[in-house]
Amino acid sequence: MIEFLKRLFGQQGSSATAKERLRLVLMTDHLELAPEMIEAMKRDLVELISRYVEVDRERIEVNFERQDRTLAMLANIPILGVNRPNGNGAVTHEAPKPQPEPVATVAAPPSDSKPPVRKRKRRKKSQRARTQLPSTA
Amino acid sequence: MSARTIVVTSGKGGVGKTTTTANLGATLAKRGRRVVLIDADIGLRNLDLVLGLEKRIVFDLVEVAEGRCQLRQALIKDKRFDSLSILPAAQTREKDAITPEQFAGIVEQAADVSDYVLIDSPAGIETGFRNAVAGANEAIVVTTPEVSAIRDADRVVGKIAAAGKPIRLIVNRLRPEMVRSGDMLSVDDVCDVLSVELLGIVPDDEEVIDTTNRGEPIVLNESNRLRAIYDKVARRLEGELVPFTSFDNQTFFGRLIGAMKAG
Numbered sequence: 001m002i003e004f005l006k007r008l009f010g011q012q013g014s015s016a017t018a019k020e021r022l023r024l025v026l027m028t029d030h031l032e033l034a035p036e037m038i039e040a041m042k043r044d045l046v047e048l049i050s051r052y053v054e055v056d057r058e059r060i061e062v063n064f065e066r067q068d069r070t071l072a073m074l075a076n077i078p079i080l081g082v083n084r085p086n087g088n089g090a091v092t093h094e095a096p097k098p099q100p101e102p103v104a105t106v107a108a109p110p111s112d113s114k115p116p117v118r119k120r121k122r123r124k125k126s127q128r129a130r131t132q133l134p135s136t137a
Numbered sequence: 138m139s140a141r142t143i144v145v146t147s148g149k150g151g152v153g154k155t156t157t158t159a160n161l162g163a164t165l166a167k168r169g170r171r172v173v174l175i176d177a178d179i180g181l182r183n184l185d186l187v188l189g190l191e192k193r194i195v196f197d198l199v200e201v202a203e204g205r206c207q208l209r210q211a212l213i214k215d216k217r218f219d220s221l222s223i224l225p226a227a228q229t230r231e232k233d234a235i236t237p238e239q240f241a242g243i244v245e246q247a248a249d250v251s252d253y254v255l256i257d258s259p260a261g262i263e264t265g266f267r268n269a270v271a272g273a274n275e276a277i278v279v280t281t282p283e284v285s286a287i288r289d290a291d292r293v294v295g296k297i298a299a300a301g302k303p304i305r306l307i308v309n310r311l312r313p314e315m316v317r318s319g320d321m322l323s324v325d326d327v328c329d330v331l332s333v334e335l336l337g338i339v340p341d342d343e344e345v346i347d348t349t350n351r352g353e354p355i356v357l358n359e360s361n362r363l364r365a366i367y368d369k370v371a372r373r374l375e376g377e378l379v380p381f382t383s384f385d386n387q388t389f390f391g392r393l394i395g396a397m398k399a400g
Contacts (some may be wrong), residue, residue: 012319013318013319014319014320014323015319015320015322015326016284016319017317018284018326019322019323019326019329019330021284022284022287022322022330022381023330024287024289025284025288025331026291029288029291029292030295
């Protein structure tokens with residue numbers, strides 16, 4: 001009965017799991033297939049970070065790891081020292097800028113997408129209650 | 138070279154490459170096109186068997202490649218259609234019995250006498266697959282809505298795309314009732330994951346087993362729905378804009394039916 005209601009109210013069967021697993025595995029496959037891309041990414045990353053700090057280019061490690069439902073890039077970049085701004089304040093001025101942006105974009109999708117999901121769940125409960133009444137009576 | 142040369146491939150075995158090649162070829166021939174089907178699966182030939190032409194083989198692909206006979210001597214005409222013939226693979230040779238250049242040369246010859254050359258690729262991503270792809274200008278990737286088939290399809294899509302050839306997708310053996318109940322990936326899901334243009338959706342049909350047993354392409358069976366479905370695929374291949382039949386609407390009633398069936 002619970003299975004029936006789950007399906008009736010759109011709770012996904014295994015197809016949602018399949019899609020999620022595929023997405024992840026294909027992402028990993030693609031990364032493995034494109035080592036040049038990883039190299040290019042590493043290069044760009046180092047270049048970006050070097051604008052602010054002096055890094056040990058020889059000991060940089062970049063790895064990809066599966067973490068629950070996502071793929072994570074883990075970069076270990078040893079820092080040798082801090083780059084002083086060249087007097088005009090360009091670096092210190094730029095530095096805080098990129099920070100708030102990624103935080104905002106990461107935070108935005110969940111706060112945007114979660115409320116409708118919650119709403120749907122609530123509706124499901126009330127409907128389930130109604131549909132259960134006749135069957136138990 | 139006048140014909141379009143299209144490789145039918147999948148990565149994973151058993152998803153329906155040969156059946157797709159046979160039925161699509163037969164449909165194109167029914168539409169009046171001159172079609173040559175080439176079985177590129179050396180050592181594991183089956184296209185002849187699926188089409189019921191296994192008793193008529195005289196020469197094969199490798200013999201043509203080695204110059205032991207002319208292409209036209211090796212081509213078997215399918216008498217049920219006016220303009221369909223097949224070039225069988227060699228059954229007792231190794232996969233590397235033919236070079237990519239030899240294979241491409243044969244495809245080119247076949248293209249001179251036809252409108253469509255469909256190449257039935259072997260499964261996998263080794264020599265046979267590479268030959269089959271090298272000989273074609275376009276590709277049809279066949280997959281089923283299963284994780285393993287899709288992952289393998291993604292591999293071959295990557296390889297064909299790297300060769301700069303256009304790719305289109307056929308989602309084979311879809312079971313709409315399972316999609317509706319959420320137990321099978323939908324066509325949208327598959328396209329989403331693979332990001333390849335869709336060419337056709339072919340539902341699972343038990344009758345295919347029966348007609349294959351007899352060596353008849355299913356599209357010869359006038360009462361079977363797949364006949365109309367392959368016709369749509371062929372028309373899309375020819376550039377017509379044919380709307381897709383929706384098999385997997387996740388409507389409330391769809392779910393209700395799915396839930397009742399599953400429950």
